[in-house]
Amino acid sequence: MVVEPANxxxxxxxxGAVGRRSITRxxxxxxxxxxxxxxxxxxxxxxxxxxxxxxxxxxFPPVSYRAFxxxxxxxxxxxxxxxxAGIDLARDIESGFFNRLALTPLRGSALLAGQLAGGVVxxxxxxVVYLLVGIAAGVGIASGVGGALVLLVLSxxxxxxxxxxxxxxxxxxxxxxxxxxxxxLLFVTLFLSSSSLPRPLLRVQWFHDVATYNPVSYLxxxxxxxxxxxxxxQALAMGFGFALAxxxxxxxxxxxxxxxxxxxx
Amino acid sequence: MPGxxxxxxxxxxxxxxxxxxxxxxxxxxxPGEIYGFLGPNGAGKSTTVLMxxxxxxxxxxxxxVGGFDIVHEGxxxxxxxxxxxxEAALDAILTGREHLMLQATLQGIPKATRVRRxxxxxxxxxxxxxxxxxxxxxxxxxKRRLDLALALVHSPSILFLDEPTTGLDLQSRxxxxxxxxRLAHDEGMxxxxxxxxxxxxxxxxxxxxxxxxxxIVAEDTPAKLKAEIGSPTVEVLPADLATGDAIAEALGxxxxxxxxxRGSLTVQLPDGEAQLAELVRVLDQAGLHVASLHLxxxxxxxxxxxxxxxxxxxxxxxxxxxxxxxxxxxxxxxRGR
Amino acid sequence: xxxxxxxARGVAWRSIHNTLVSPAILVPSIAFPLFFLAAFAGGxxxxxxxxxxxxxxxxxxxxxxxxxxxxxxxGGVFTGFAVARDFDSGFARRLLLTAPQRSGIVAGYCGGAxxxxxxxxxxxxxxxxxxxxxVPADGSELVGMLALGILANTVSALWACGVxxxxxxxxxxxxxxxxVFVVIFLAPIYVPLSLLTGWIHSVAxxxxxxxxxxxxxxxxxxxxxxxxxxxxxxxxxxxxxxxWARRGLASAERAG
Numbered sequence: 001m002v003v004e005p006a007n008x009x010x011x012x013x014x015x016g017a018v019g020r021r022s023i024t025r026x027x028x029x030x031x032x033x034x035x036x037x038x039x040x041x042x043x044x045x046x047x048x049x050x051x052x053x054x055x056x057x058x059x060f061p062p063v064s065y066r067a068f069x070x071x072x073x074x075x076x077x078x079x080x081x082x083x084x085a086g087i088d089l090a091r092d093i094e095s096g097f098f099n100r101l102a103l104t105p106l107r108g109s110a111l112l113a114g115q116l117a118g119g120v121v122x123x124x125x126x127x128v129v130y131l132l133v134g135i136a137a138g139v140g141i142a143s144g145v146g147g148a149l150v151l152l153v154l155s156x157x158x159x160x161x162x163x164x165x166x167x168x169x170x171x172x173x174x175x176x177x178x179x180x181x182x183x184x185l186l187f188v189t190l191f192l193s194s195s196s197l198p199r200p201l202l203r204v205q206w207f208h209d210v211a212t213y214n215p216v217s218y219l220x221x222x223x224x225x226x227x228x229x230x231x232x233x234q235a236l237a238m239g240f241g242f243a244l245a246x247x248x249x250x251x252x253x254x255x256x257x258x259x260x261x262x263x264x265x
Numbered sequence: 266m267p268g269x270x271x272x273x274x275x276x277x278x279x280x281x282x283x284x285x286x287x288x289x290x291x292x293x294x295x296p297g298e299i300y301g302f303l304g305p306n307g308a309g310k311s312t313t314v315l316m317x318x319x320x321x322x323x324x325x326x327x328x329x330v331g332g333f334d335i336v337h338e339g340x341x342x343x344x345x346x347x348x349x350x351x352e353a354a355l356d357a358i359l360t361g362r363e364h365l366m367l368q369a370t371l372q373g374i375p376k377a378t379r380v381r382r383x384x385x386x387x388x389x390x391x392x393x394x395x396x397x398x399x400x401x402x403x404x405x406x407x408k409r410r411l412d413l414a415l416a417l418v419h420s421p422s423i424l425f426l427d428e429p430t431t432g433l434d435l436q437s438r439x440x441x442x443x444x445x446x447r448l449a450h451d452e453g454m455x456x457x458x459x460x461x462x463x464x465x466x467x468x469x470x471x472x473x474x475x476x477x478x479x480x481i482v483a484e485d486t487p488a489k490l491k492a493e494i495g496s497p498t499v500e501v502l503p504a505d506l507a508t509g510d511a512i513a514e515a516l517g518x519x520x521x522x523x524x525x526x527r528g529s530l531t532v533q534l535p536d537g538e539a540q541l542a543e544l545v546r547v548l549d550q551a552g553l554h555v556a557s558l559h560l561x562x563x564x565x566x567x568x569x570x571x572x573x574x575x576x577x578x579x580x581x582x583x584x585x586x587x588x589x590x591x592x593x594x595x596x597x598x599x600r601g602r
Numbered sequence: 603x604x605x606x607x608x609x610a611r612g613v614a615w616r617s618i619h620n621t622l623v624s625p626a627i628l629v630p631s632i633a634f635p636l637f638f639l640a641a642f643a644g645g646x647x648x649x650x651x652x653x654x655x656x657x658x659x660x661x662x663x664x665x666x667x668x669x670x671x672x673x674x675x676x677g678g679v680f681t682g683f684a685v686a687r688d689f690d691s692g693f694a695r696r697l698l699l700t701a702p703q704r705s706g707i708v709a710g711y712c713g714g715a716x717x718x719x720x721x722x723x724x725x726x727x728x729x730x731x732x733x734x735x736x737v738p739a740d741g742s743e744l745v746g747m748l749a750l751g752i753l754a755n756t757v758s759a760l761w762a763c764g765v766x767x768x769x770x771x772x773x774x775x776x777x778x779x780x781x782v783f784v785v786i787f788l789a790p791i792y793v794p795l796s797l798l799t800g801w802i803h804s805v806a807x808x809x810x811x812x813x814x815x816x817x818x819x820x821x822x823x824x825x826x827x828x829x830x831x832x833x834x835x836x837x838x839x840x841x842x843x844x845x846w847a848r849r850g851l852a853s854a855e856r857a858g
Binding site: 202211 | 630633637643645646647649651652784787788790791793797799800
């Protein structure tokens with residue numbers, strides 16, 4: 001039954017096999033699934049109430065703070081996905097499972113796509129949960145049902161991009177610890193953005209500048225615009241633009257990294 | 266398969282800031298042969314396997330596996346080999362069957378035959394009952410057996426086993442030996458086996474290569490290697506210590522005895538173990554009583570001692586430089602491999 | 603008693619030593635409070651313009667007090683991670699075997715937590731001062747604020763040691779961290795209690811962390827409120843958590 005390596009198995013079959021494994025792993029590790037999903041919700045619940053006084057700041061949009069904040073859990077969820085997807089891959093490298101895969105005719109791109117499948121499933125699940133929780137908490141989606149769907153698409157795209165970042169770090173470092181260590185740094189990008197207040201209301205100059213140059217601000221503002229403004233072409237273009245750029249850059253680099261790591265002779 | 270299954274010529278692997286992990290080795294393995302690659306930790310065994318399985322490019326030299334060049338025809342090499350590498354690299358969250366199905370899919374085995382192949386292999390390695398349990402709950406022996414089954418999914422003609430029984434209990438070890446021997450003898454599979462256990466090489470291998478500091482220091486069948494060391498020795502422990510001198514004198518006709526602990530005397534039998542009966546007769550005729558008599562056959566450990574000047578056991582610990590395999594792993598991580 | 607201090611000193615020394623020589627441990631524990639300070643004091647400073655927000659020293663000082671106490675509590679949490687790691691690596695078993703007075707082990711870890719916080723607390727204070735924080739408090743009020751931090755650090759360290767000793771695995775990390783995190787964030791972090799509304803006001807009104815935080819803010823602003831209540835709450839917290847940690851230790855002793 002020796003298989004011809006050149007046309008060993010179709011790319012789709014390979015992606016399917018690795019993807020099935022990734023999804024199975026994700027669904028079987030419920031603790032890892034639930035904690036990253038719950039944590040942003042806890043922060044949403046707390047900050048949504050604790051910061052409601054912020055709506056009284058002159059210049060704050062005429063919406064509830066919860067509505068303003070709803071985009072943030074989507075963003076936090078995406079950051080968690082970067083870490084879980086990265087750690088999953090790093091574990092495979094550390095345990096030698098990656099070598100086992102390297103000995104099969106598996107293509108690097110198929111392995112990467114399959115590995116990220118688990119992350120995408122989580123992204124879909126948590127995005128739906130965040131949206132439903134937001135609506136249950138009384139947040140109206142200004143852009144309507146269509147906008148809610150676009151919000152889901154954008155948030156999944158962002159999560160996919162960050163999953164690529166996690167995979168990239170895992171592939172470059174080959175270490176779960178390195179992926180863990182990057183997590184606080186990812187969260188800093190969230191802290192130093194317009195996550196808590198609109199950019200014009202960031203009074204401290206250096207903070208305002210950092211938030212303006214921080215792409216995370218635009219990812220959040222893209223999602224936020226669908227919730228509080230309606231259809232805002234510019235915010236959406238920026239949001240989708242940065243999300244697509246993130247996906248393309250992270251996946252391209254991850255693809256190069258996986259090819260390097262899979263260097264078989 | 267025409268020609269040898271594995272040919273290695275002047276293979277070298279160097280690591281940055283590290284010693285030469287593999288230092289110009291040559292070897293040849295015939296189809297259907299079990300080749301035992303014996304050496305202490307860090308001798309270069311795993312680095313050799315990584316190169317032969319195409320996972321690590323050699324620094325220089327050449328090798329072919331299954332008739333394919335390991336550098337230029339990697340994909341063909343991988344299609345003809347199965348490998349169970351040092352870490353039983355399994356996913357604790359998947360079941361044994363799921364592992365086999367994944368491997369079968371990635372190996373391009375048609376959907377219709379995957380399930381049958383998985384069942385067949387589970388049966389062969391005795392994991393039918395545990396097939397649907399997660400691997401996290403498997404014992405060390407079960408993991409190694411699954412590892413072996415995974416290496417066999419695509420029916421390779423050459424099997425690489427990197428220290429397959431390290432850390433296993435005697436029973437699991439013997440079961441794995443039986444299966445490997447069956448694969449080679451019944452199915453004609455070529456097996457390249459690395460080990461640090463003498464008895465494993467002795468029990469399984471048709472030929473043994475002893476590697477130390479990245480160089481092959483001896484290579485032959487276990488019997489010939491041992492014969493090279495010389496004839497067996499007999500250790501005699503006198504029943505009465507006062508008769509030690511008389512016993513030494515009686516043993517003098519075989520060679521010059523050496524004295525050991527607790528008054529024991531050891532003498533080499535120049536014509537082999539057949540002389541044991543004669544030795545007993547000599548002692549009996551002289552009216553000398555012995556507490557115990559122990560025939561010591563030369564072992565691969567003696568061969569290792571003779572070739573390297575060190576005992577195999579603990580050889581890695583004695584030599585602070587001899588850890589290229591660890592260096593291998595570190596270096597591969599650094600390189601982002 | 604002498605043996606107790608011997609053990610405590612040994613364990614504390616190791617804990618401090620490990621923290622100081624390992625950047626992987628030290629950097630996150632310093633970085634987190636600094637991020638909080640930057641994000642809250644920097645990013646939310648406009649909150650001070652909300653009508654009825656009245657904290658004369660300013661928003662940086664308002665947030666500094668929170669981050670100061672938060673870093674104290676997380677000094678304890680991070681020590682709990684170290685205890686859990688010690689159980690995973692088997693080192694804790696060696697400690698249990700060697701220590702003649704085992705409660706000294708808990709005391710030692712608490713000492714380590716305190717030392718860890720002295721490093722992070724100092725860094726946060728320097729950062730806030732560099733950011734132009736205004737400090738109206740007098741010497742005794744500053745000492746009072748520091749004492750509140752020390753007690754909060756000890757409560758949290760005892761909690762974390764207890765959990766780590768009950769579970770004896772690094773997986774305990776989330777369980778150590780989460781309750782501390784929730785208690786802290788259910789206090790009035792961004793605005794004074796009086797400006798909170800809805801459920802968060804109800805919860806914050808009965809959250810002991812609220813009284814500690816408001817007392818510390820009062821001390822820094824040179825207008826103390828409920829200081830004795832805050833000390834009493836932390837004293838009670840230490841008594842309860844010492845009992846909890848002792849139970850955790852007993853559980854670890856039983857497990858051997």
